[in-house]
Amino acid sequence: MQNLLHNLNEEQLAAVTLPAQSALILAGAGSGKTRVLTTRIAWLVQTGQVSPSGILAVTFTNKAAKEMLTRLSAMLPINTRGMWIGTFHGLCNRLLRTHHRDAALPQTFQILDSQDQLSAIKRLLKANNVDDEKFPPKEIMYFINGAKDQGLRADKIDPYNADERKKVELYQLYDDQCQREGVVDFAELLLRTYELLVRNQPLREHYQQRFQHILVDEFQDTNDLQYKWLKLLAGHGTQRGGVVFAVGDDDQSIYAFRGANVGNMSAFEREFNVKNLIKLEQNYRSHGHILDAANILIANNSKRLGKNLRTDAGHGEQVRVYEANSDLSEASWIIEETKNLIHDGASRSEIAVLYRSNAQSRVIEHALFSAGIPYHVYGGLRYFQRAEVKHAIAYLQLMDNPHNDSAFLRVVNFPTRGIGARSLETLQAAAEQYRISLYAAVPYVTGKAGTSLSGFVKLIEGVRFETQQMALPELVRIVLEQSTLLTHYATEKEGADRIENLEQMVSAATQFLSEEGYGQGSPAHLGAQSQAQSGDAIINQDGIEILDADAPLSTVMSPLSAFLSHASLEAGDNQAAASQEAVQMMTVHSAKGLEFNNVFITGLEEGLFPHESSSREHDGVEEERRLMYVAITRARERLYLSFAQTRMLHGQTRYNMKSRFFEELPEESLKWLTPKVQPGWFAAKKSAWDEAPLVGSDKALAQQISSKALAASTGWRLGQSVAHAKFGEGVIVNIEGSGNNARAQINFGSAGMKVLDLSIAKLEKI
DNA sequence: AGAAAAGCGATTTTT
DNA sequence: TCGCTTTTCT
Numbered sequence: 001m002q003n004l005l006h007n008l009n010e011e012q013l014a015a016v017t018l019p020a021q022s023a024l025i026l027a028g029a030g031s032g033k034t035r036v037l038t039t040r041i042a043w044l045v046q047t048g049q050v051s052p053s054g055i056l057a058v059t060f061t062n063k064a065a066k067e068m069l070t071r072l073s074a075m076l077p078i079n080t081r082g083m084w085i086g087t088f089h090g091l092c093n094r095l096l097r098t099h100h101r102d103a104a105l106p107q108t109f110q111i112l113d114s115q116d117q118l119s120a121i122k123r124l125l126k127a128n129n130v131d132d133e134k135f136p137p138k139e140i141m142y143f144i145n146g147a148k149d150q151g152l153r154a155d156k157i158d159p160y161n162a163d164e165r166k167k168v169e170l171y172q173l174y175d176d177q178c179q180r181e182g183v184v185d186f187a188e189l190l191l192r193t194y195e196l197l198v199r200n201q202p203l204r205e206h207y208q209q210r211f212q213h214i215l216v217d218e219f220q221d222t223n224d225l226q227y228k229w230l231k232l233l234a235g236h237g238t239q240r241g242g243v244v245f246a247v248g249d250d251d252q253s254i255y256a257f258r259g260a261n262v263g264n265m266s267a268f269e270r271e272f273n274v275k276n277l278i279k280l281e282q283n284y285r286s287h288g289h290i291l292d293a294a295n296i297l298i299a300n301n302s303k304r305l306g307k308n309l310r311t312d313a314g315h316g317e318q319v320r321v322y323e324a325n326s327d328l329s330e331a332s333w334i335i336e337e338t339k340n341l342i343h344d345g346a347s348r349s350e351i352a353v354l355y356r357s358n359a360q361s362r363v364i365e366h367a368l369f370s371a372g373i374p375y376h377v378y379g380g381l382r383y384f385q386r387a388e389v390k391h392a393i394a395y396l397q398l399m400d401n402p403h404n405d406s407a408f409l410r411v412v413n414f415p416t417r418g419i420g421a422r423s424l425e426t427l428q429a430a431a432e433q434y435r436i437s438l439y440a441a442v443p444y445v446t447g448k449a450g451t452s453l454s455g456f457v458k459l460i461e462g463v464r465f466e467t468q469q470m471a472l473p474e475l476v477r478i479v480l481e482q483s484t485l486l487t488h489y490a491t492e493k494e495g496a497d498r499i500e501n502l503e504q505m506v507s508a509a510t511q512f513l514s515e516e517g518y519g520q521g522s523p524a525h526l527g528a529q530s531q532a533q534s535g536d537a538i539i540n541q542d543g544i545e546i547l548d549a550d551a552p553l554s555t556v557m558s559p560l561s562a563f564l565s566h567a568s569l570e571a572g573d574n575q576a577a578a579s580q581e582a583v584q585m586m587t588v589h590s591a592k593g594l595e596f597n598n599v600f601i602t603g604l605e606e607g608l609f610p611h612e613s614s615s616r617e618h619d620g621v622e623e624e625r626r627l628m629y630v631a632i633t634r635a636r637e638r639l640y641l642s643f644a645q646t647r648m649l650h651g652q653t654r655y656n657m658k659s660r661f662f663e664e665l666p667e668e669s670l671k672w673l674t675p676k677v678q679p680g681w682f683a684a685k686k687s688a689w690d691e692a693p694l695v696g697s698d699k700a701l702a703q704q705i706s707s708k709a710l711a712a713s714t715g716w717r718l719g720q721s722v723a724h725a726k727f728g729e730g731v732i733v734n735i736e737g738s739g740n741n742a743r744a745q746i747n748f749g750s751a752g753m754k755v756l757d758l759s760i761a762k763l764e765k766i
Numbered sequence: 767a768g769a770a771a772a773g774c775g776a777t778t779t780t781t
Numbered sequence: 782t783c784g785c786t787t788t789t790c791t
Contacts, residue, residue, distance in 0.1 A: 061780065089781045113781080186781045221780095258779065357777045362783090379779085416767070569781060589778045611777055627778080650776060651782035771789070776782100 004042055004075060008035075015278045016040045018245075020049065020213070022234075022272035024265065025247040028309045029294070029633035030285030030595065037215055037247055038068055041083070042075040044213055053082035054212040056233070056242070060221055062087055062570050064593075068217070084211070088226055089186060092193040093565055096184075097556045099203060103196045106182040108401045108561050111568035115385065117141060117185045120406050124174055127428070135166065143167045144174060148187035149259040151194065151225040181437060182401050187225070194229050208235040212242040219248030219268070223259035227267070236271065244272060250305050251298050254589060254627050256619075265305065283309040283633075285595055287316025289669040290639050294632040296666045301622045309633075318671035319639045323658065327360075327603075327647040331367035334600055337640060338373060338583060341598055348374060350597040352584040354631050356609040359649065360602065361585055368583060378586035383508075383572030388489065388498040392505055393567055395479045399464050400560050403437035412438075412456055415488035419456065423449035459483075464525070472524040472559045473509040480505070508572075512563050516553060524560040588631045599635035601628075604643040605656035606749040615750075628661050641670075645719050645731075655719040655731045657749045714742045714758055723764040727751040 005013060012032055015025050016039045027033035041057060044050045059065045065086050073080045084091060093111070100107045112120060121137045121144075124130075147157060154172035159165035178184060184192060197204040214234050216222070222230070235241015246268055253262040269277065283291055291309050298304070324330035334353060341351055353364055353375075361377055368375045383389060391414060397407035413419040426449050431441035439460075442453045463482050467475040480486050480502055489495030489502070513519075553562055584596065588609075603609055609628070614620030632639065643658045662670075720732045730748035735758075737743055742758040756763070 087781065111781090114779095189781080255779075257777085359776070359783090420767085571781080587778065608777090613777065623778095648782075767791105769789100769791080771787105773787075774785090776784100 004039060004046060008039065009282050011278060011280050011282060012036050012039075015280065016043050018276050018278070020243045021276060022244045022268075022274050023246070023276040023278065024219075024269050024274045025245070026277065026279040026305055026307055027247050027249055028279070028281055028283060028307055029249065029252060029630070030283045031280035031309070032282075032284060033247055033249075033280065034064075034067060034071065034217075036280065037217060037245075038071045038075065040245060041072060041213075041215065045076060045079060050212050051082070052079045054210060054242075055083040055085075055215070056091075056211040056213070057083070057085040057215040057217070058091065058230075059085075059087055059217040062090070064217055065090070087569070088229070089189050089569055092189040093569060094553065094556075095193050095196070096189065097553070097561075099196060099200075102200055102203065103192055104179075105184070105192070106401065107557070108182065110183045110397055110401055110404055110407075111189065111565055112178075112183050112185045112406070113385070113568050113571065114141075114186070115390070116183075116406050120177065120183070121170075121174060123406070123409070124170065124177055127432075128170070128173060130166075130170065134163075135170070140167060140170055140174075144171050145185075145187050146259065147171060148185075148191050149223045149225050151191060151228050153191075177405075180435070181403050181405050183404055183406070190225050190229060194225060194232060197232055204232070205240060207233060208238070208241040213245065214242050215245045215247070217247055219246040220250050220253040220262050220265055221248070221255050221260045222264045224261055224264075227261070227264045231271070234272075244268070249307075250303075251301070251307060251626055252592065252630050254592065254623060254630060256617075256623055262303075277305075279307055281307055281309055283311045285636055286311060286633060287313050287637055289315050289318050290632060290635050292669045293319050293639070293665050294629055296669075297625065297632065297661060297664050298629045300664050301625055303619065303622065317638055319641060319665070319669055321662070321670050321672045321674075322640065322642040323672075323674040324642060324644040325646060327363050327644045328367075330602060330642050330644045331363045333642065334364060334602065334640075335367050335371045335373070337600075338368075339371070341638075342373075346598055348581045348583050351600075352586070352591065352594070352596040352598070352634065353600045353602060354586060354588050354591050354634070355602050356588055356611060356627070357603075358587060360608075363648075364585065364602070368585075374582040375585055376582040378584070378590045383501070383504075384567045385571050386498075386501055388485065389501055389505060392476070392480060392483070392485055392502055393564065395460070395463075395483045395485075396476070396560065397564060398439070398460050399467075399479070400558075400564060402439040402460065405431075405438050408438045411483070412453075415484050417456065418452050419449070423453060427453060468525060469523050471522065472513055472518075472563055473506050475524040475560065476506050476509045509563060512566055513559060516562060516566075518554050518559045518562070522554070522559060524563075525558055588627050591634050592630050595634055595636055597636045598638045598640075599631070600640040600642065601631045602642050603647070604641055604659040604661060605647065606659055606747075607654070607656050608647070608649075609659055610661070625661070625664075645721070653718075655733050655747065657721070657729060657731050657747065660750065714744075716742075716744060716758060716763075721766045722746060723766050724748070724756075725762060727754060729766065730754070 005016065008016060012035065015023070015036050025036060027036065037057070041055055044055070045052055057068060059068065069080060069085050096103050096105060096109070097107065100109065118137055118141055121140050125132050125135065125137060125140070154168050154175065157168050159168050178188065197207065211233060214230065216230060230244060233241070234244050248265060250262050250265055253260060256262070268274065288311055291311050295308050322330070322333055324333055338351055342348060355361060358379065365375065365377065384393065391411055394407040394410040397404050398411070412424070423445070426445050427438055427441055430444040431438050434441060434444065439457065442457050445453055459482065463478055467478050470478070485502060486499060489498045492498070610621050610624035614624045617623070645655065647654050647656060714735060716732055716735060718732055718735065721729065722732060723729050727748040728751055730746040730751070732744050733747045733753070734745035735742060740759045743755055744758050745753065745755045747753050
């Protein structure tokens with residue numbers, strides 16, 4: 001135990017050894033948050049305060065859950081079994097599989113990812129003749145998920161106008177459709193579990209009693225439903241129930257747009273009567289100037305719990321700031337600096353280029369590519385989201401749950417087998433008439449359409465029969481062959497990659513079996529053996545003895561079902577493959593939780609970062625500032641900030657002012673690599689126009705020439721930075737007219753867009 | 767059924 | 782501008 005606690009600083013030690021009361025740990029960036037979380041668990045177990053099965057640790061990502069488990073098993077030689085460590089969704093999946101009857105779900109219910117959900121909604125709109133111009137599927141999806149994230153069912157929503165009434169109606173229809181098909185979306189996993197526990201007293205009390213310590217990671221990212229879920233499980237307001245140990249950082253709350261509610265932190269403090277608020281402010285990551293920049297920037301936010309990071313590392317280097325003429329020259333500057341870093345011995349994988357939005361990556365990628373510097377762009381399609389993989393998964397889904405109409409429609413005619421729109425219309429009509437799934441409706445279709453449809457059903461049934469005794473990887477192999485997916489892609493010109501991805505599924509299945517503790521040989525279809533291996537028996541409301549969801553997944557799910565949930569809940573690598581020796585490129589959002597020796601934050605311009613749409617959102621700019629805070633605190637040793645006067649965005653040249661964040665950073669921690677005050681146009685001309693290669697279309701060329709002409713006639717140019725007594729600093733975005741009639745449209749950033757008469761307004765070039 | 771053309775939308779993302 | 786989706790054409 002001494003081993004466990006030694007090396008912890010005072011704050012960390014205090015947090016780890018708190019008494020069994022609800023606690024809120026404000027964990028700053030790089031303050032050893034995961035360490036505290038895992039050591040807390042180990043300490044609780046090792047001091048005998050709780051048995052492993054009394055622990056519930058919840059995270060948002062699989063990566064975080066995996067990391068916790070790894071670190072924990074290094075600390076506790078035994079005993080990680082019985083603990084529940086996982087994502088909200090993973091844990092709910094487990095609970096719902098175990099108690100599927102009480103939750104009114106088939107045991108083989110399947111999980112829709114966002115793609116699937118959207119197509120399910122499109123299908124629903126079509127079936128109900130809803131005008132998808134007036135009710136775009138995306139909007140309906142947003143509406144439904146938003147409601148579920150707040151814990152609201154359709155019948156609990158009071159529509160405030162006719163349009164919303166329609167949306168509520170569609171929400172209900174969507175839920176009905178999912179129920180019919182035996183599928184659940186991500187939000188439903190949580191809501192269904194929540195409702196199950198609300199409704200079912202014995203079950204609720206069982207788990208409340210069981211989980212004596214509930215630990216939550218990234219608490220600032222919880223949405224309303226997740227908070228309610230935690231309250232329920234912790235028996236908030238009742239006698240029984242566990243203790244919640246919440247770890248989070250309000251300054252790193254950057255997911256409001258997907259329902260996260262930072263307010264949950266103060267709500268938790270209040271409602272759980274938190275006496276133990278501990279701040280972890282000792283930072284082990286960044287040098288002083290970087291930390292100063294972060295601290296001073298974030299101090300501009302008004303709604304904070306309050307926290308200031310400190311380091312023993314010394315000031316280190318100043319933050320380098322570069323003002324580029326254009327996005328192109330920003331990129332070439334990044335290349336130069338990157339080359340220097342590499343030349344000085346930096347590892348490429350310790351160089352990160354961050355940007356606010358994905359569209360910015362292209363120019364930088366291009367520049368890196370031309371310079372022959374290996375790079376890796378985060379984001380993009382994950383393995384299980386690729387079209388060909390989803391097709392194969394759909395076949396597997398149909399074998400496990402033939403009523404999944406989404407899966408049916410995805411592959412019934414892929415590869416093509418002569419089942420066209422006409423046949424499907426007939427089938428859909430039959431399914432509607434008897435209120436059954438498409439698969440079940442096949443026998444009701446007669447004629448030619450009926451023949452080809454039942455051919456498809458025979459294919460599925462045949463494979464199911466053939467693979468009855470087979471292990472999962474073999475089954476996958478058979479499906480790939482019998483579905484003719486492999487032969488189909490073999491005939492396509494660019495099918496080689498797809499075939500490779502499909503082949504990879506066999507090894508994915510093998511790997512899955514070993515990771516989840518399924519025997520390699522156990523038949524994929526094996527029905528779940530119903531025997532609890534540990535945990536108490538629970539008697540449900542009907543007086544029937546049921547399992548505790550503690551049993552290995554294999555007692556509750558066949559390998560096939562488990563593999564399918566895995567495919568939905570862990571869409572696969574894209575970030576995990578932090579490739580070996582390449583410069584890392586990603587959005588600021590995806591950089592959260594990562595750290596690098598050298599970090600570039602690019603595109604620091606008004607409208608881009610902070611993003612223009614953030615000014616329209618509640619506390620939008622504060623969230624952007626938190627985003628900037630996250631970005632800055634990714635850097636260990638060296639941080640670069642850059643912005644460009646001119647940027648091509650969505651096919652148009654934009655002239656942006658430098659980000660307001662520069663005014664909020666400490667002057668003494670910054671080192672301007674470019675003169676801070678730009679010389680006027682005539683001096684700037686040389687670098688601005690002559691340096692940038694005149695590539696691109698004639699139109700762009702013409703635009704440059706005409707803006708030169710305008711500059712000559714008015715003495716002003718597009719993109720010129722100006723100062724105005726009343727509006728402050730701005731950038732000329734457009735010039736109309738000439739001579740005494742010339743007027744300029746000027747973007748004054750936070751003061752707005754103005755059109756000023758150039759012969760009247762007193763403007764100063766800066 | 768599949769290719770070509772036209773249209774549209776464009777922060778941020780995990781499960 | 783560009784990439785993805787939908788529509789239209791062969």
